[in-house]
Amino acid sequence: MLANGLSLDDIGSQAFNCQACNLAKGRLNVVFGVGNPLSGAIFIGEAPGAQEDELGLPFVGRSGKLLRELMVKAGLSIDNDLYLTNIVKCRPPGNRTPSRAEIDACSYFIDSQMAIIKPKTIVLIGSLALKSILKINLPISQIRGKWLDYGSDCQAMAIFHPAYLLRFGQGLPNSPSEVTLLDLRKIYSRIDKLKSI
Ligand code: SF4
Numbered sequence: 001m002l003a004n005g006l007s008l009d010d011i012g013s014q015a016f017n018c019q020a021c022n023l024a025k026g027r028l029n030v031v032f033g034v035g036n037p038l039s040g041a042i043f044i045g046e047a048p049g050a051q052e053d054e055l056g057l058p059f060v061g062r063s064g065k066l067l068r069e070l071m072v073k074a075g076l077s078i079d080n081d082l083y084l085t086n087i088v089k090c091r092p093p094g095n096r097t098p099s100r101a102e103i104d105a106c107s108y109f110i111d112s113q114m115a116i117i118k119p120k121t122i123v124l125i126g127s128l129a130l131k132s133i134l135k136i137n138l139p140i141s142q143i144r145g146k147w148l149d150y151g152s153d154c155q156a157m158a159i160f161h162p163a164y165l166l167r168f169g170q171g172l173p174n175s176p177s178e179v180t181l182l183d184l185r186k187i188y189s190r191i192d193k194l195k196s197i
Contacts, residue, residue, distance in 0.1 A: 028054055036082065047087065
């Protein structure tokens with residue numbers, strides 16, 4: 001709950017009615033987030049794609065399914081171990097990158113989700129999430145797999161966006177998908193360890 005008494009459900013209801021940027025005009029659904037808000041872990045992507053917009057769920061398109069498969073392979077339960085969302089809650093037309101104005105207009109929602117969830121583990125899926133949350137403007141290849149401090153008791157890690165993984169063969173040694181699986185295993189270890197504290 002926020003200091004003003006709003007819960008995650010309240011913030012979700014605000015998002016479902018939000019008209020704060022142009023993306024409201026073309027959306028079928030607001031994709032707010034899924035998973036366990038009490039898990040202490042939040043995974044943050046960029047913005048919904050076509051299938052996410054259709055179903056109102058994050059990471060359910062072709063690339064999202066690949067990420068979910070890798071998460072499960074790494075031991076992560078999306079229902080229990082984490083909360084999954086995006087920086088921007090409505091689909092940019094043609095799956096373009098959200099504009100600065102759209103990211104700013106939507107920042108209230110991700111900021112509120114973070115304030116309520118109080119994560120101890122943050123996973124930034126792709127460079128836009130990395131730039132928006134940590135203000136780090138580096139290619140994911142240079143920073144992925146490393147734990148970065150976020151406040152006093154939280155650590156963040158950036159991983160490749162799954163749309164990037166689809167450009168390469170899956171399961172080949174040192175391929176981006178295998179590297180991401182290793183990163184997700186590190187993330188699982190931290191989340192699992194924190195459960196017992
Ligand atoms: Fe509102 Fe965010 Fe959707 Fe824009 S993208 S209409 S700010 S919920």
